[in-house]
Amino acid sequence: MNIKHTAIGALQRLARRTSEHLILNIGDDLSEDKKELTRIMSSALDSLDTAAGPVELPDLAEVRALRHAPKVFGASAPTSLAPLQQAALSAFGYVRWAEFYVENNWSRPFLSEFANGEGVGPNGVLKSQDLILGLFLLGPNSYYPPHAHPAEEFYVVLSGDVLFHGSNGASPIRKIQGDFMIFRSNEAHAIQTFDTPVFAVHGQVGAINEPSWYRDDMNDFSEPKKYPELKKA
Numbered sequence: 001m002n003i004k005h006t007a008i009g010a011l012q013r014l015a016r017r018t019s020e021h022l023i024l025n026i027g028d029d030l031s032e033d034k035k036e037l038t039r040i041m042s043s044a045l046d047s048l049d050t051a052a053g054p055v056e057l058p059d060l061a062e063v064r065a066l067r068h069a070p071k072v073f074g075a076s077a078p079t080s081l082a083p084l085q086q087a088a089l090s091a092f093g094y095v096r097w098a099e100f101y102v103e104n105n106w107s108r109p110f111l112s113e114f115a116n117g118e119g120v121g122p123n124g125v126l127k128s129q130d131l132i133l134g135l136f137l138l139g140p141n142s143y144y145p146p147h148a149h150p151a152e153e154f155y156v157v158l159s160g161d162v163l164f165h166g167s168n169g170a171s172p173i174r175k176i177q178g179d180f181m182i183f184r185s186n187e188a189h190a191i192q193t194f195d196t197p198v199f200a201v202h203g204q205v206g207a208i209n210e211p212s213w214y215r216d217d218m219n220d221f222s223e224p225k226k227y228p229e230l231k232k233a
Contacts, residue, residue, distance in 0.1 A: 009093040010087075011119045011126050015133055017087040018201050019045035021156055022180060034182045034200045041154055041182075044131050044205045048120060054127045058096040064116035065139050066097060068197040072137065075159035075199070081178045085158050088135055088201055092221045095119040095134050102229040106145065106214070107113055113139030113193075116202070122209060129209065136202040138162075144191040146218045147228070149183070150210035153203070156180040160198030165190040188218040 004162075019042040026035050069092075077085040101107040111210050114137075121132035136155065138144060146167065155164075163172040164181050167188035175181055183189055185206060191198075191211030191221040213225040 001026040003057065005088075007055060007057065007125055008093045010091040011124075011133070014087045014091045014119065014201065015048040017084040018156060018203065019043075020132065021084045022154070023176070025180060028231075030182070033184070035176075037152055037182055037184065038154070038180075041152070041203060041205055045133065048126075048128070048131065048133070056125060056127065058094070058125055061076065061096075061098055062185055063097045063115045064112045065099075065137050065197075068137060068139050071197055072159060072199040075177075077158070078178065081158070084156065084201065088158055088199070089121055092117070092135065094125055096123060096125055098231060100231060102231055104226060104229065106226075110138070110142050110144050113142040113197075113222040118224070130205070132202075132204040132208050134202050136198075136200045138191060138193050138198045140193055140195050140197050143192045145214065146188050146190040147212050147214040148186045148188045149204065149212045150185055150207035151204040152185050152206045153183040154180055158199045158201065160196045160200075161194050162198045162200075163190065165194040169219075 022038050022042045026038050073089060097115055097117045099111055099114055100116040101111060102113050117135035118132060119134040120126045120128050122129060124134065157175050157177055159177055162175050164175060165172045211227050213227050215223045215225060217223060
């Protein structure tokens with residue numbers, strides 16, 4: 001089996017295991033619209049088995065947060081999470097790791113602790129214009145500031161302990177290993193870590209080619225949106 005077929009297989013397994021995990025863990029704490037959004041995301045992941053596009057193997061890039069990879073690979077997982085964790089670790093070398101953002105005043109506080117690995121998507125190893133699926137790593141004691149996406153988004157926490165902050169004074173939501181978090185289109189959020197790095201499966205559906213945005217005050221709707229400058233793929 002050549003390396004491109006290996007990459008496709010690893011990413012398709014990641015998609016299947018992620019889809020299964022999302023469906024099996026739809027809980028009563030989710031609103032009805034987020035339950036439906038979870039099912040839509042699962043269906044999009046399932047479609048990857050028959051919708052594999054061109055493959056472009058990742059180039060090596062300097063991504064400073066990947067220095068935390070040994071802790072990620074050393075983390076244990078409960079039996080219920082082990083299939084997804086193993087799929088994610090198997091796909092680790094078949095995603096396009098990047099720091100994603102150009103370094104500036106907005107990104108500088110977190111960028112050295114931030115790693116985005118796109119496996120499937122417009123800039124992924126496996127090309128898709130309908131779905132983003134990949135891996136996410138944020139180092140310890142870090143804060144990824146408030147922002148939003150036109151696309152709907154999910155995170156499945158594989159290791160670490162994380163707080164997801166919303167807007168409008170909503171209480172932050174703590175997620176631990178095995179939990180997932182869903183964000184609607186343009187739903188503002190921030191991500192905070194503690195003493196250990198957070199490793200997660202990450203995905204988007206919907207308007208995946210539309211840019212992310214932020215405001216200095218996400219609750220001030222009169223403030224014009226700002227758009228982070230992205231590194232060229």
